[in-house]
Amino acid sequence: MTLTYNHLPIQLKNHYILARHGYSLANHDHLICSHPDIAIPPTGGPLGTGYGLHEKGKQQVKESATLLATHLDGKYDRLAPEPVKIFCSPFKRTVETAGIIRSTLTALGVPAIAEPTLHLALRERWFGDFDMTSDDNYDVCWADDATTPDHGEHSKHNVEAPTAVCDRATRFIVDEIEARMEGKIVVLVCHGDICQIAATAFMRIEPWRQREIKHVNTAEWRDTLEL
Known part of the structure; x- marks a missing residue:
């Protein structure tokens, strides 16, 4: 079956880890925060410092990254230049998450990890009319995704x-990673829906089936070789 929206080749040059950001200030306030103009800046939000991580989320990420370091041990060439690369959404909560992952992996002996590379292609799914409303509205979007025949293609609420x-997501992986490097462990730090949808791409199933697969909770990661 050919999925025209899934651009991943059958044979990948790199080993991918999908990581979701930690528990955020938006999560704590039960808000959908999906617009770059709101989610990227270091201003606004409940503390005036943007919609970054909650303190709970920072600890979550450190603990999860510690598990990731153990998981990756022996899976890369320690003598290779930059064996682990981190890419992330430019939203504040994902940038902070990527930074904690990098510092934790480095502290635990993973060598030569550069600063995370930010890219808008890894941003949160746009939730349209539901942006900055209650996160109960995720259920409306997911129900729309599951409903035939449209599967969320013509949202009445302007949802991506x-x-x-x-x-x-898959164009980014192919154009910006697969075309430029090989033999790397690549950690993609992004958001709940894009993690789930990217996972469906690695699994070669339709993206609207994202809620059928195991949910990626805040600060969790998935090794795509184990999906």
Whole structure:
């Protein structure tokens, strides 16, 4: 079956880890925060410092990254230049998460990890009319994704379609990573829906089936070789 919105080749040159940001200030306030103009800046939010990580989330990420360091041991060439690369969404909560992952992996002996590379292609799914409303509205979006025949393609609430998320995420992987490097452990730090939808791409199933697969909770990661 050919999925025109999934651009991943059958044989990948790199080993991918999908990581979700830690528990955030938006999570704590039960808000959907998906617009770059709100989610990227270091201003606004409940503390005036942007919609970054909650203190609980920072600890979550450190603990999860410690597990990741153990998981990755022996899976990369320690003598290779930059054996582990980190890419992340430019939203404040993902940038902070990526920074903690980097510092934790480095402290635990993973060599030569550069500063995370930010890219808008890894941003949160756009939740349209539901942006900055209650996170109860995620259920409305996911119900729409599951409903035939549209599967969220023509949202009445201007929500980004699962196929559009899959298209931009997998194009980024192919154009910006697969075309430029090989033999790396690549950690992609992003958001709940894009983690789930990217996972469907690695599994070669339709993106609107994202809620059928194991949920990636805040600060959790998935090794795509084990999906």
